[in-house]
Amino acid sequence: MAEQVLAADGTPLKASLNRALRRQKMRALMLIAPLLLFIMLTFIIPIGQMLFRSVENQIVGDTIPRTVEALDSWDHDADDIPPPPVFDALAQDLMVAVELKEHTRLGSRLNYEMSGISSLFRKSGRRVDDIGEVYTDQFVALDPAWEEPATWVGLLADPKWIAAREAWDGTGDEPAFIMSRAAKTVLPQTASIYADFARVIQTEDNDSPAEEEPWHVVYLALYNDLTANPSLEVTGPLSGLISSAAAAVPSFETEDVVATFEGFDDDWKNPEIWETIYTYSPAYTNGYFLNSVDLQKTNEGVAWQPENEQIYLTLFWRTMVMSLTITFSCILLGYPVAWMLANLPARKANLLMILVLLPFWTSLLVRTSAWKVLLQNQGVINDLLVWVGFVADDNRLALINNATGTVIAMTHILLPFMILPLYSVMQTIPATYLRAAKSLGATNWTAFWRVYFPQSVPGIGAGSILVFILSIGYYITPEIVGGTKGVFISNRIAYHISSSLNWGLAAALGAILLAIVLALYWAYDRIVGIDNVKLGG
Amino acid sequence: MSLPIYATTGQKIWYYSFRVIVGLILFFLIAPIIIIIPLSFNAENFFTFTPKMLALDPEGYSLKHYRDFFTNPDWIRPLKNSLIIAPFATIISVSLGTLAAIGLSQSHVPFRRGIMAILISPMIVPLIISATGMFFFYSQMGLWMEETFGISKSLSGYIKVILAHAALGIPFVIITVTATLVGFDQSLTRAAANMGATPTVTFFRVQMPLILPGVISGGLFAFITSFDEVVVVLFVGAAAQKTLPWQMFTGLREQISPTILAVATVLVGISILLLATVELLRRRSERLRGMSPS
Numbered sequence: 001m002a003e004q005v006l007a008a009d010g011t012p013l014k015a016s017l018n019r020a021l022r023r024q025k026m027r028a029l030m031l032i033a034p035l036l037l038f039i040m041l042t043f044i045i046p047i048g049q050m051l052f053r054s055v056e057n058q059i060v061g062d063t064i065p066r067t068v069e070a071l072d073s074w075d076h077d078a079d080d081i082p083p084p085p086v087f088d089a090l091a092q093d094l095m096v097a098v099e100l101k102e103h104t105r106l107g108s109r110l111n112y113e114m115s116g117i118s119s120l121f122r123k124s125g126r127r128v129d130d131i132g133e134v135y136t137d138q139f140v141a142l143d144p145a146w147e148e149p150a151t152w153v154g155l156l157a158d159p160k161w162i163a164a165r166e167a168w169d170g171t172g173d174e175p176a177f178i179m180s181r182a183a184k185t186v187l188p189q190t191a192s193i194y195a196d197f198a199r200v201i202q203t204e205d206n207d208s209p210a211e212e213e214p215w216h217v218v219y220l221a222l223y224n225d226l227t228a229n230p231s232l233e234v235t236g237p238l239s240g241l242i243s244s245a246a247a248a249v250p251s252f253e254t255e256d257v258v259a260t261f262e263g264f265d266d267d268w269k270n271p272e273i274w275e276t277i278y279t280y281s282p283a284y285t286n287g288y289f290l291n292s293v294d295l296q297k298t299n300e301g302v303a304w305q306p307e308n309e310q311i312y313l314t315l316f317w318r319t320m321v322m323s324l325t326i327t328f329s330c331i332l333l334g335y336p337v338a339w340m341l342a343n344l345p346a347r348k349a350n351l352l353m354i355l356v357l358l359p360f361w362t363s364l365l366v367r368t369s370a371w372k373v374l375l376q377n378q379g380v381i382n383d384l385l386v387w388v389g390f391v392a393d394d395n396r397l398a399l400i401n402n403a404t405g406t407v408i409a410m411t412h413i414l415l416p417f418m419i420l421p422l423y424s425v426m427q428t429i430p431a432t433y434l435r436a437a438k439s440l441g442a443t444n445w446t447a448f449w450r451v452y453f454p455q456s457v458p459g460i461g462a463g464s465i466l467v468f469i470l471s472i473g474y475y476i477t478p479e480i481v482g483g484t485k486g487v488f489i490s491n492r493i494a495y496h497i498s499s500s501l502n503w504g505l506a507a508a509l510g511a512i513l514l515a516i517v518l519a520l521y522w523a524y525d526r527i528v529g530i531d532n533v534k535l536g537g
Numbered sequence: 538m539s540l541p542i543y544a545t546t547g548q549k550i551w552y553y554s555f556r557v558i559v560g561l562i563l564f565f566l567i568a569p570i571i572i573i574i575p576l577s578f579n580a581e582n583f584f585t586f587t588p589k590m591l592a593l594d595p596e597g598y599s600l601k602h603y604r605d606f607f608t609n610p611d612w613i614r615p616l617k618n619s620l621i622i623a624p625f626a627t628i629i630s631v632s633l634g635t636l637a638a639i640g641l642s643q644s645h646v647p648f649r650r651g652i653m654a655i656l657i658s659p660m661i662v663p664l665i666i667s668a669t670g671m672f673f674f675y676s677q678m679g680l681w682m683e684e685t686f687g688i689s690k691s692l693s694g695y696i697k698v699i700l701a702h703a704a705l706g707i708p709f710v711i712i713t714v715t716a717t718l719v720g721f722d723q724s725l726t727r728a729a730a731n732m733g734a735t736p737t738v739t740f741f742r743v744q745m746p747l748i749l750p751g752v753i754s755g756g757l758f759a760f761i762t763s764f765d766e767v768v769v770v771l772f773v774g775a776a777a778q779k780t781l782p783w784q785m786f787t788g789l790r791e792q793i794s795p796t797i798l799a800v801a802t803v804l805v806g807i808s809i810l811l812l813a814t815v816e817l818l819r820r821r822s823e824r825l826r827g828m829s830p831s
Contacts, residue, residue, distance in 0.1 A: 021645060024643060024644070024645055025645050025646065025647055027640075027643070028640045028641070028643035028645065028646045029640065029646070029647070030640070031636050031637060031639055031640025031643075032636075032637045032640040032641060032646070032652060034633050034636060034637070035633040035634060035636065035637035035656065035707065036637070036652060036655065036656070038629075038633055038703075038704070038707075039655060039656055039658070039659070039704060039707060040655075042671075042700045042701065042703070042704040043658065043659050043667065043670075043671075043704040044655065044658070045674060046667075046670035046671045046673065046674035046675070047662065047666070047667070047670040048670075049670060049673055049674050050666070050669050050670035050673055050674075053673060333562045333565070336555065336558055336559050336562060337559055337562050337563060337566075340555075340556075340559045352563065354812070355563045355566060355567050356563075356566060357812055357816075358567065358570065358808065358809065358812060359566050359567065359570060361761070361808040361809075361811060361812045362570055362804070362805055362808045363761075363764075363765045363782065363801070363804045363805075363808065364765055364767075364782075365765065365767060365782045365785040365786060365789075365801070365804075366570065366573070366785075366801040366804050366805060366808075367569060367570065368789065369573070369785060369789055369793075369797050369798070369801050370569035370570060370572065370573045370801065371569060372789055372793065373573065373576065373584040373585075373793075373798065374569055374572065376584060376585075378583075378584070378585060379584060379585055380572060380576075380584075380585050380586065383585050383586070412565065412566065412569060415566060416566075444548070444551075469661070469663075470663075472663070473662075473663020473664060473665055473666065474663075474665075475664065475665045475768050476767055476768060476786065479790065480786070480789045480790060490663065490665035493665050493666075493669060494665060494668075494768075494772075497668075497669060497672055497772065498772075503673070506669055507669065507673075510665070510666045510669045510670070513663060513665075513666060514662060514663075514666050517661065517662065517663055517666075518661075521661050
C-alpha cells in the first residue's frame with residue numbers, strides 16, 4: 001500500500017495543493033471582481049438596456065389597455081373602422097391618459113409609424129372629457145344621488161378601504177383605493193375605469209375619490225354595464241338605486257361616441273390609423289428593426305417603406321462603401337510608410353515613428369478642426385491650388401461637406417491604426433528573404449510580390465479590420481466635415497436620440513451596427529488575437 | 538536599405554521616388570497638425586494665411602485668439618470641466634484597472650478570455666453605441682441618485698460623466714498594465730513573501746515600483762481618452778458639464794471661431810508632452826526588464 005504523502009500540517013498533499021489552487025483562483029477573482037462589477041454596471045447593462053429598447057413597445061399597451069383589448073375582436077381585414085365598443089374603450093383610456101399627461105407621448109410614439117397620429121391624439125385629448133356627459137346628466141336627473149361621490153364609493157369601494165379611510169388620521173397620503181370584488185364582477189367596465197379614476201385622483205391631484213365627482217366616461221361605462229346586463233343585482237343599501245337605473249337606461253338618450261370622435265378629427269374614420277394602433281399594440285415589436293432596413297409593418301405583413309422614406313439601406317450601404325474606401329486609402333498610404341519604418345535603421349525609424357505617433361496622440365477634435373479649416377472653400381488647400389493655377393479662383397474645389405471631405409479627414413485620422421499593425425508585422429519579416437529571392441534571379445517586383453507581400457498580408461488584415469471597425473462607428477468627423485452626403489449611420493443614430501426622439505429606432509440601428517462590429521471583431525480575434533492589441537509601440 | 542553601388546538608373550529613380558512618396562505621406566500625416574499652429578497666431582479672423590503672414594510681417598501675427606481662450610467664459614468653463622472630469626475618471630480607471638490586471642495575470646484565472654472580452658469591450662464597441670446605451674441608462678441613474686441621496690442635478694451630472702469616462706478608459710489601463718505584467722517576475726513576490734512581507738507590503742514595496750511605468754502610461758491613456766472624449770459626454774452630460782472637446786465640437790458645427798485654432802494648438806502641445814512621457818516610460822520599463830529599447 002502506497003504511503004499517502006502528507007503536507008506539513010498533516011493533511012494529504014493532494015488536498016492541500018487543491019486548496020491552495022482554489023485559494024489562488026479566488027484571490028485572482030477577488031482582484032478582478034470590483035472592476036468586473038464596475039464595467040457591468042456602467043457599460044454592459046446600459047448596452048443591454050439599449051438592445052432591449054430596440055424591441056420594447058409597452059407604451060401602447062400600457063397607455064390604452066382597454067382599446068388594445070377591444071381591438072382584439074376587430075376584424076381588421078374588413079377595411080373598416082372598428083366597432084363602437086372600441087371607441088368607448090378609447091374614450092376611457094384617453095381620459096386616463098390625458099389626466100396622467102401620457103397621451104402626447106403615445107401620440108409621438110405612434111407618429112413614428114404614421115405621421116399625423118401625434119396631432120390626432122393631442123387634439124382629441126383636449127376634448128375627451130366631454131364624452132359621456134349626456135349620460136351623466138340623465139343619471140343625475142334620474143336620481144341626484146348619482147352626483148354624490150359618496151354614492152360611487154358606497155357602490156364600488158371595498159368595505160376594508162372605507163374602514164381604513166375612516167381610521168386614517170389625515171396625515172400623509174390617503175390609503176390607496178381598493179375596488180370591491182363584487183363590483184368587479186357585476187359592473188366590470190365601471191369598476192375598471194373607476195379604479196383608474198380613483199388612482200389618478202389620489203396620486204396626481206392628491207385628492208380623495210370620496211370627495212370628487214367621477215369623470216363623464218365613468219357614467220358612460222355604467223350605462224354600458226347596465227345595458228349589457230339589465231338584470232344585474234347588487235346587494236346592500238344601494239341596490240334600489242341600481243335597479244331603478246337599470247330600469248331607466250333603455251329609454252336613455254344615447255351618445256354616438258364614434259361620431260363624437262369623428263367630430264374631434266376626421267382621421268378617426270381612417271382605417272389605416274386603427275391598423276397602425278392595432279399593429280403596434282403588442283408589448284414587443286420587431287417594428288424598429290424593420291424600420292431600420294426600410295421595411296414597415298402593415299396588416300398584410302411586412303412591406304417596403306414608401307420610396308421617399310427609404311433611407312437606411314442607402315445609409316448602411318454608404319457607411320460600408322465609405323469605410324471600405326477609407327480602409328483602402330489607408331492600406332495604400334500606410335504600406336509604404338510601414339515598409340520604410342521597418343527597413344530603416346532603428347534610430348531613423350524611431351524619428352519617423354514620432355511623425356506617425358504624434359497624430360495618433362493628438363485630439364480627434366484638433367485633427368477634425370484642422371481639416372475643417374484646411375478644406376474650406378477659402379481654406380489653405382484651395383488657396384494653394386488657386387495660387388499654383390491648378391483651379392480657377394471662381395471654381396474652387398468643393399472638398400468639404402461631402403463624401404470627399406469625410407474620406408480625406410478620416411483617412412488621415414485612421415492612418416496610424418493601419419501603420420502600427422503593419423509595422424509590427426513587417427518588423428518580423430527577415431530582410432534576407434528578399435535578398436535571397438533576388439540572388440535567385442527574381443526582379444525587384446517579383447521578389448516583392450511573391451516573397452515579401454504574402455508575408456505582410458497578416459498585417460494588412462489586422463490593420464484593415466481595425467480601421468474598418470473604427471470607421472463604421474465614427475460620428476464626430478462625418479458630422480463636421482461630411483455635410484449631408486458624407487454622413488454615416490452613426491449620425492442618423494445621434495439624430496434620432498437628440499432630435500427626432502425616436503429612441504426605439506436609434507436603439508435598433510445601434511443594435512445592427514453593434515452586431516456588424518462584433519462579427520468583425522470576432523474575425524479580428526481569429527486573425528490577430530485579442531491579446532495582440534498594441535497601443536502606439 | 539541603402540542603395541548599392543551597382544544599382545541601375547531605374548533602380549536609382551525608384552529608390553528616390555519611393556522616398557519622396559513616403560515623405561509626402563508623412564507630410565500628409567503631420568501637416569494638418571503643424572499648419573494650425575501658425576494659423577492660430579493670425580491677427581485677422583481668417584482661417585488661411587493672410588498676405589501679411591506670408592510676408593512674415595509681425596503685424597500679421599497676434600496672440601488675440603489665445604487671449605480669447607483664456608478670458609472668454611465660453612472656453613474657461615469647459616476647460617475647468619475637462620480638468621475636473623478627466624482626473625477623477627483616470628483615478629477610477631487606474632485603481633480598479635490595475636487591481637484587475639494583477640488578478641488577470643495570475644496563473645490560474647477561471648474564464649480569463651470571457652472576463653478579458655468584457656473588460657476590453659468599451660474599446661471595441663463604437664462610441665456612438667456606447668453613448669446611446671449610456672444615454673438611456675444614465676438618465677435614469679441620475680434621477681435615482683438625485684432622489685435617493687438628495688444631491689444636486691449638477692453634481693449627479695458630473696458623477697455620470699466621470700463614471701462613463703472611467704468605463705471608457707479602463708481597457709487602456711488593462712492592456713498597458715497586463716503588458717507590463719507579462720515581463721514581471723512572479724518569483725519576486727514569492728521572495729518577498731518568504732522574507733515575511735504581507736501581501737500589502739509586497740504589493741506596494743515590490744510589485745508597484747516595478748509596474749509603475751505601465752500603470753502611469755495606462756493612466757495617461759485613460760486621461761487622454763476622457764480629455765478628448767466628446768460623443769459620450771454629449772449624450773450623458775448636461776450643459777453644466779460641457780467639456781473642452783464638446784465646446785470645440787459645438788464651435789465647429791455652428792459658428793466656427795478662430796479661437797478653436799488656439800485651443801487646438803494648446804492641445805497639440807499637451808499631446809506632445811504626453812507622447813514624450815509615454816515614450817520615456819516605455820523605455821524605462823524595458824530597461825527595468827533588462828531589454829534594450831529597440
